Amino acid sequence: MCGIIGYTGHSAAAPILLDGLRRLEYRGYDSAGLALVGAGTLTEIKEVGKVARLEEACAGFPELENDVCCGIAHTRWATHGVPSAVNAHPHCDEKYEFAIVHNGIVENHHELRAHLEKKGYHFRSSTDSEVIVHLIAEAYEGDLLSATAAAVRQLSGTYGIAVVSSRHPGLIVAARKGSPLVIGLGEGENLIASDISALLPRTRKVIYLNDGDIAAIRPDGIDLRDVSNVPVEREVAKIDWDAAAAEKGNFPHFMLKEIFEQPETVENAIRGRLNLEMGNAVLNGLELSPRDLAQISRIVIAGCGSSMHAGMVGEYYFEDIAGISTSVEQAAEFRYRNPIIEPNTLVIPISQSGETADTIAAVREAVGKGALVTALCNVVGSTIAREAGRGVYLHAGPEISVASTKAFSSQVAVLLLMALLLGRNRRLSRSEGSELAREIEQAPELIRQVLAQAETIRAIAKRYAAFDDFFYIGRGCLYPTALEGALKLKEISYVHAEGYHAAELKHGPIALLDERHPVLALANDIPGREKILGNIQECRARRAPVVAVATVGDREVEQLTDDVIFVPACSRFIAPLPTAVALQLFAYFIAVERGCEIDQPRNLAKSVTVE
Ligand code: F6R
Numbered sequence: 128m129c130g131i132i133g134y135t136g137h138s139a140a141a142p143i144l145l146d147g148l149r150r151l152e153y154r155g156y157d158s159a160g161l162a163l164v165g166a167g168t169l170t171e172i173k174e175v176g177k178v179a180r181l182e183e184a185c186a187g188f189p190e191l192e193n194d195v196c197c198g199i200a201h202t203r204w205a206t207h208g209v210p211s212a213v214n215a216h217p218h219c220d221e222k223y224e225f226a227i228v229h230n231g232i233v234e235n236h237h238e239l240r241a242h243l244e245k246k247g248y249h250f251r252s253s254t255d256s257e258v259i260v261h262l263i264a265e266a267y268e269g270d271l272l273s274a275t276a277a278a279v280r281q282l283s284g285t286y287g288i289a290v291v292s293s294r295h296p297g298l299i300v301a302a303r304k305g306s307p308l309v310i311g312l313g314e315g316e317n318l319i320a321s322d323i324s325a326l327l328p329r330t331r332k333v334i335y336l337n338d339g340d341i342a343a344i345r346p347d348g349i350d351l352r353d354v355s356n357v358p359v360e361r362e363v364a365k366i367d368w369d370a371a372a373a374e375k376g377n378f379p380h381f382m383l384k385e386i387f388e389q390p391e392t393v394e395n396a397i398r399g400r401l402n403l404e405m406g407n408a409v410l411n412g413l414e415l416s417p418r419d420l421a422q423i424s425r426i427v428i429a430g431c432g433s434s435m436h437a438g439m440v441g442e443y444y445f446e447d448i449a450g451i452s453t454s455v456e457q458a459a460e461f462r463y464r465n466p467i468i469e470p471n472t473l474v475i476p477i478s479q480s481g482e483t484a485d486t487i488a489a490v491r492e493a494v495g496k497g498a499l500v501t502a503l504c505n506v507v508g509s510t511i512a513r514e515a516g517r518g519v520y521l522h523a524g525p526e527i528s529v530a531s532t533k534a535f536s537s538q539v540a541v542l543l544l545m546a547l548l549l550g551r552n553r554r555l556s557r558s559e560g561s562e563l564a565r566e567i568e569q570a571p572e573l574i575r576q577v578l579a580q581a582e583t584i585r586a587i588a589k590r591y592a593a594f595d596d597f598f599y600i601g602r603g604c605l606y607p608t609a610l611e612g613a614l615k616l617k618e619i620s621y622v623h624a625e626g627y628h629a630a631e632l633k634h635g636p637i638a639l640l641d642e643r644h645p646v647l648a649l650a651n652d653i654p655g656r657e658k659i660l661g662n663i664q665e666c667r668a669r670r671a672p673v674v675a676v677a678t679v680g681d682r683e684v685e686q687l688t689d690d691v692i693f694v695p696a697c698s699r700f701i702a703p704l705p706t707a708v709a710l711q712l713f714a715y716f717i718a719v720e721r722g723c724e725i726d727q728p729r730n731l732a733k734s735v736t737v738e
Pocket of ligand 1: 432433434435477478479480481482530532618733734
């Protein structure tokens with residue numbers, strides 16, 4: 128999704144903005160641009176395609192190198208208007224005195240455009256965003272903050288914007304509603320970005336803007352107003368991610384780096400949160416007393432994509448371990464379906480980014496209906512984390528690859544901790560709790576053992592890289608794991624892959640099976656294995672090639688199938704973790720074989736901040 132970075136300080140702004148844009152590339156984009164303001168000058172440079180092309184274009188403006196120390200920049204992911212240099216941001220007013228970058232969607236842009244055109248304003252682009260700069264030019268009477276405030280008051284929809292003007296060198300005005308913005312506080316310089324990863328090289332001190340906030344950002348200070356134009360102070364948060372965490376290191380892709388980080392990220396998710404002796408989990412962020420926990424009668428999990436799949440694994444945990452009736456909702460359905468929330472319903476929104484529009488809306492719906500809401504987020508201070516009020520952070524570090532890997536495993540690990548806590552609060556004995564806690568503690572090591580087989584998985588993936596349709600089947604907790612495996616494959620290799628409950632095959636999809644449709648069967652040695660063996664036979668009878676994930680040493684599965692990826696022995700609760708990692712590697716190596724652009728798959732954005 129679109130990315131914003133702005134800088135004001137005493138260093139040349141162009142290289143800082145370009146570096147920031149490169150760090151936002153992972154969000155997905157089709158064009159990029161920047162606007163720089165010096166004393167009385169405004170320079171706008173925009174290009175279709177990669178940030179590298181924008182950088183080449185900037186080389187044609189050597190005067191920007193030294194003395195232009197303020198500017199804004201943007202990576203655009205087309206929504207209104209085709210990807211083109213004209214539609215790329217920033218957008219400038221007619222006299223090139225004001226420039227804006229915008230994330231979000233202006234829903235009433237048709238009316239605003241008609242109104243502005245009637246008054247004689249000329250539009251260059253076909254975007255919804257351009258109206259904002261003309262509204263600012265129209266409202267301007269010497270004060271950029273007030274003009275921006277007057278402009279955004281007329282917008283319906285969502286926005287995160289940054290504004291500069293040649294009349295105010297050194298000043299950036301930023302405003303937010305529904306699209307994240309975060310101020311980075313530096314020494315003699317300040318920044319604004321849509322995503323903290325763009326800020327990390329210069330600062331780790333940040334202020335998250337709330338919806339309705341508007342800020343004037345100068346090198347030496349910030350003037351922050353809330354929705355009613357009242358000056359406000361907001362908490363300064365310290366980010367514990369460092370810039371290296373958001374870099375590839377020696378890995379060819381962020382996705383592979385993040386897959387390999389999982390022993391540590393799962394370790395981070397459980398560190399300090401297990402009490403082996405009491406057989407319990409310690410989750411302070413939940414802020415729920417044992418009495419509150421005991422009163423929970425139902426759990427509803429809401430999320431999208433991989434986060435929803437993690438939630439579906441969690442559904443098995445909460446019902447099986449804690450005996451609490453649980454359902455999982457696609458977050459968009461939750462928001463529009465008028466969900467039933469009873470006084471003791473616990474709603475768990477799950478979101479890596481904490482900025483997914485549908486999940487934010489689900490949080491608001493749940494909070495508005497008086498539910499207990501506990502979020503699972505990775506990005507500290509993100510909208511969902513703040514609006515839910517309480518929650519458990521994943522501590523997975525920045526996830527840059529568009530395809531989620533380490534966030535998924537951390538979500539599963541944290542859901543298991545929550546189920547342990549709720550289980551101990553009701554039907555689980557101390558010794559049962561201790562046994563589960565010890566298994567959870569082993570999870571990072573089990574993941575490590577899967578990673579050690581990366582070369583074997585690569586060799587298997589190579590044999591299947593030419594197929595265009597895959598089925599993934601599983602049962603129990605491995606059913607949502609199959610969905611997640613199929614999602615990984617389609618996202619990064621553009622191969623059609625369908626995840627199914629293994630029992631569902633016979634109810635229709637089996638009609639498709641033949642030698643051109645490989646089946647990934649999750650046949651780990653956990654309850655349900657015998658049934659999966661039956662499903663494998665059915666697939667083979669239709670000549671479908673079968674790749675199984677099986678428990679180390681399972682000769683029976685080996686004999687039944689064409690290829691096997693072995694994972695270490697573990698209980699049904701832990702099995703989704705090593706299995707998901709094996710499937711991530713399988714998808715990754717297929718995408719490599721097919722020559723796909725792995726970290727920024729076509730049409731996808733890291734954080735889906737629009738509906
Ligand atoms: C899949 C993927 C997406 C996200 C989904 C939710 O690899 O990355 O399906 O899981 O867009 O994003 P978050 O978790 O940020 O709410």
